[in-house]
Amino acid sequence: MPxxxxxxxxxxxxxxxxxxxxxxxxxxxxxxxxxxxxxxxLSAAVAKKRPNSHTGPPKRGVKALNIKKTQRIKSGRPxxxxxxxxxxxxxxxSNTNALEVQGMPDLSDKNITDxxxxxxxxxxxxLVVDSLRAVEAFKPTQGWGLFRRPAALVRKETLQLGxxxxxxxxxxxxxxxxxxxxxxxxxxxxxxxxxxxTMAFVKGWVVVxxxxxxxxxxxxxxxxPLFNTNPTQYVQKTYTANLLSQISKANKAxxxxxxxxxxxxxxxxxxxxxxxxxxxxLGARDPDVAYPIFQALWAELTxxxxxxxxxPPILFTLDGINQIMRYSAxxxxxxxxxxxxxxxxxxxxxxxxxxxxxLPNGGIVLAATCESGKPPSPTxxxxxxxxxxxxxxxxxxxxPHPYKAMDQRVLDSMRDxxxxxxxxLDKDEARGIxxxxxxxxxxxxxxxxxxxxxxxxxxxxxxxxxxxxxSVRMRI
Amino acid sequence: xxxxxxxxxxxxxxxxxxxxxxxxxxxxxxPVASKLFSTTQHQRATESIAxxxxxxxxxxxxxxxxxxxxxxxxxxxxxxxFTGKPDFTDNLLSLQALLRKYQTLPVVQPGHAPRIAWKTxxxxxxxxxxxxxxxxxxxxxxxxxxxxxxxPSLVPEEVLEALQLYKRDVNPYDNVAVLxxxxxxxxxxxxxxxxxxxxxxxxxxxxxxxxxxxKSLSQAFGRIHDRESAIWALKATKxxxxxxxxxxxxxxxxxxxxxxxxxxxxxxxxxxxxxxKPALRRAGCVTRDPRIVERKKPGxxxxxxxxxxxxx
Numbered sequence: 001m002p003x004x005x006x007x008x009x010x011x012x013x014x015x016x017x018x019x020x021x022x023x024x025x026x027x028x029x030x031x032x033x034x035x036x037x038x039x040x041x042l043s044a045a046v047a048k049k050r051p052n053s054h055t056g057p058p059k060r061g062v063k064a065l066n067i068k069k070t071q072r073i074k075s076g077r078p079x080x081x082x083x084x085x086x087x088x089x090x091x092x093x094s095n096t097n098a099l100e101v102q103g104m105p106d107l108s109d110k111n112i113t114d115x116x117x118x119x120x121x122x123x124x125x126x127l128v129v130d131s132l133r134a135v136e137a138f139k140p141t142q143g144w145g146l147f148r149r150p151a152a153l154v155r156k157e158t159l160q161l162g163x164x165x166x167x168x169x170x171x172x173x174x175x176x177x178x179x180x181x182x183x184x185x186x187x188x189x190x191x192x193x194x195x196x197x198t199m200a201f202v203k204g205w206v207v208v209x210x211x212x213x214x215x216x217x218x219x220x221x222x223x224x225p226l227f228n229t230n231p232t233q234y235v236q237k238t239y240t241a242n243l244l245s246q247i248s249k250a251n252k253a254x255x256x257x258x259x260x261x262x263x264x265x266x267x268x269x270x271x272x273x274x275x276x277x278x279x280x281x282l283g284a285r286d287p288d289v290a291y292p293i294f295q296a297l298w299a300e301l302t303x304x305x306x307x308x309x310x311x312p313p314i315l316f317t318l319d320g321i322n323q324i325m326r327y328s329a330x331x332x333x334x335x336x337x338x339x340x341x342x343x344x345x346x347x348x349x350x351x352x353x354x355x356x357x358x359l360p361n362g363g364i365v366l367a368a369t370c371e372s373g374k375p376p377s378p379t380x381x382x383x384x385x386x387x388x389x390x391x392x393x394x395x396x397x398x399x400p401h402p403y404k405a406m407d408q409r410v411l412d413s414m415r416d417x418x419x420x421x422x423x424x425l426d427k428d429e430a431r432g433i434x435x436x437x438x439x440x441x442x443x444x445x446x447x448x449x450x451x452x453x454x455x456x457x458x459x460x461x462x463x464x465x466x467x468x469x470x471s472v473r474m475r476i
Numbered sequence: 477x478x479x480x481x482x483x484x485x486x487x488x489x490x491x492x493x494x495x496x497x498x499x500x501x502x503x504x505x506x507p508v509a510s511k512l513f514s515t516t517q518h519q520r521a522t523e524s525i526a527x528x529x530x531x532x533x534x535x536x537x538x539x540x541x542x543x544x545x546x547x548x549x550x551x552x553x554x555x556x557x558f559t560g561k562p563d564f565t566d567n568l569l570s571l572q573a574l575l576r577k578y579q580t581l582p583v584v585q586p587g588h589a590p591r592i593a594w595k596t597x598x599x600x601x602x603x604x605x606x607x608x609x610x611x612x613x614x615x616x617x618x619x620x621x622x623x624x625x626x627x628p629s630l631v632p633e634e635v636l637e638a639l640q641l642y643k644r645d646v647n648p649y650d651n652v653a654v655l656x657x658x659x660x661x662x663x664x665x666x667x668x669x670x671x672x673x674x675x676x677x678x679x680x681x682x683x684x685x686x687x688x689x690x691k692s693l694s695q696a697f698g699r700i701h702d703r704e705s706a707i708w709a710l711k712a713t714k715x716x717x718x719x720x721x722x723x724x725x726x727x728x729x730x731x732x733x734x735x736x737x738x739x740x741x742x743x744x745x746x747x748x749x750x751x752x753k754p755a756l757r758r759a760g761c762v763t764r765d766p767r768i769v770e771r772k773k774p775g776x777x778x779x780x781x782x783x784x785x786x787x788x
Contacts, residue, residue, distance in 0.1 A: 184692075184695065186694075424692075427683075449717065450714055450716070450717070453684050453716045453717030454711060454716045454717075456684060456717075457684040457685070457686055457693065457707060457716050457717070458693065458694075458700065458703050458704065458707070459693075459694060460686075460692035460693045460694025460695060460703075461685060461686075461692050461693070461694075463692070463694050466694045469700070470700050474700055
């Protein structure tokens with residue numbers, strides 16, 4: 001076997017100075033053979049040995065494992081306070097990449113009881129969109145940002161709401177309808193509230209909306225006791241001021257035409273014939289006077305209509321009713337948890353919902369449960385079951401568990417409230433909304449019976465949120 | 477060493493080894509001179525080595541019998557002793573003789589004979605303890621196959637007995653799946669398993685509603701992938717809108733439950749529409765996935781994971 005040095009000497013191409021191969025082996029020391037090669041790395045300087053290179057096992061007492069934590073490189077400025085929340089709560093109502101749906105009708109005061117619109121997607125008129133945005137009717141989790149412009153499916157329950165509105169307007173002696181919307185997660189409860197608000201705005205009603213009852217009870221807004229109340233009630237003045245600003249902004253068209261008609265004991269002097277939207281603005285500007293002004297505004301809105309001053313009906317809505325059917329996160333001065341019904345705004349809504357406080361000009365009080373991250377409220381569940389049994393005319397109404405404490409205030413507030421249960425869409429409604437997805441270019445499949453049946457089943461029986469998730473959001 | 481004792485001992489071992497086989501009829505006891513038998517005795521230790529045992533007690537201890545004994549020579553019982561594979565040769569010859577005897581009997585159409593699982597080559601080699609080649613055993617199987625085709629109403633008892641020797645202990649073809657039917661309420665039942673989950677499904681004709689443990693499909697499975705897995709059999713055959721599923725699932729995790737449902741729905745669907753089986757097989761809904769979690773081993777952290785290397 002020839003020595004390796006000799007093999008290395010063998011030139012791949014002719015060497016610059018031809019030299020006998022044998023001579024190289026005999027005469028030259030092996031170190032000089034590097035010059036013979038054409039590759040550069042052989043002639044490069046040998047890398048200096050580092051003290052802790054892997055030449056053998058580390059010495060005793062020396063740390064063998066040397067893992068450095070990667071330093072997180074900070075770049076740019078940190079987000080300003082509230083910036084992240086603003087991003088999280090941002091509401092996008094348009095997708096310029098989605099196609100405009102041709103021939104989609106808009107909701108108007110003429111067609112809210114039009115049965116031919118059922119199973120069709122109906123657009124929300126632009127002016128109403130601004131009002132809905134002002135009352136925070138759009139939720140960031142809903143898929144408004146997927147389509148060209150805000151639109152919603154008219155389902156049977158939507159038509160039912162339209163009939164309620166008509167009923168209130170045509171009833172003798174101004175009727176009040178009170179309902180709690182229940183249904184599983186993603187079944188369209190919040191959207192139904194939004195549709196109710198849309199119809200109310202279109203009809204020229206006053207809309208008061210508490211967009212998420214969680215904000216009132218989880219202790220994220222300041223609170224203080226209300227004097228001369230027994231049991232003590234608590235006022236959340238910043239929230240009230242914000243609510244007043246929402247009311248004013250959303251209902252400007254209606255409230256600007258209404259004027260103060262009664263005497264109110266307010267902490268600030270106000271003009272005697274001030275319009276109601278300016279009154280609300282005054283309260284929105286100063287949280288200290290917000291609650292008295294809210295009370296005054298409500299008194300004005302519920303004042304009996306006269307020939308000179310016609311008061312419109314009111315739509316009072318609240319989303320997440322299971323948050324207010326329990327103890328809140330606030331503590332009283334003797335460190336006891338405050339029941340949510342002792343918060344003034346919550347009590348205001350509960351009075352309207354239970355019928356304790358009438359709406360003399362008529363109106364609808366609507367509440368919806370919220371199923372995501374919902375706190376336990378067994379009494380509300382019982383009350384809902386009881387209400388459903390009553391409406392169905394069942395012989396046996398569910399009774400409270402004998403060995404579990406029930407919240408009597410919750411039971412009392414729900415005593416004669418009816419429940420509107422949202423189930424999944426039926427196949428026709430599912431087809432209607434899927435055709436809208438396809439027309440928007442967001443569903444790139446042919447909408448036929450097979451596809452509708454498949455998506456309907458996968459959505460757990462037409463749960464509309466799941467239907468949207470699997471047809472539009474999860475598209476591959 | 478007493479030859480008689482040795483002979484009996486050897487014979488006892490061979491009978492224990494071959495208890496299922498009756499003694500070969502072709503073997504004869506031929507008393508010949510006694511010189512040769514001790515040398516062959518040590519080389520082979522099976523029944524086929526030589527001959528039936530000599531009953532020494534029958535000989536009187538007279539002078540005459542002693543003279544006879546002196547002339548006795550043990551010869552192999554079977555003429556195939558010197559083939560090297562005597563049992564195999566005897567088997568082959570006896571089957572051939574049997575076929576020759578009954579070859580005129582009417583036979584059934586090819587493929588219409590009762591399905592019988594014959595002993596495998598390995599099983600046969602163990603039973604005769606001889607190095608039989610596969611091709612040679614193939615000849616036996618060929619004969620068995622031919623004999624098995626004799627018309628069932630005319631098969632002689634002798635043939636049945638002979639075939640019995642070559643059957644496997646358990647005939648897998650006897651295990652016929654019970655044909656499931658749709659019950660009077662229109663329900664078809666199917667059971668499926670995957671990992672440690674077990675699903676039972678009742679499938680009825682309907683509008684595509686699904687209830688799993690009393691919950692809707694979207695409540696039972698949060699992931700859309702799992703929902704699709706659960707009703708994959710219906711989706712692959714475009715039957716989603718035509719059947720209602722009512723299922724109970726127990727054990728395991730979410731994926732296991734969803735995939736157990738795949739199998740259960742497919743089996744129930746095959747009860748309603750047996751013609752869908754090939755389509756379902758192509759969709760991968762017919763065969764149970766046999767993979768289960770691998771057991772943990774001593775010295776390892778999990779099934780295969782080794783503990784971290786520590787220097788001394």
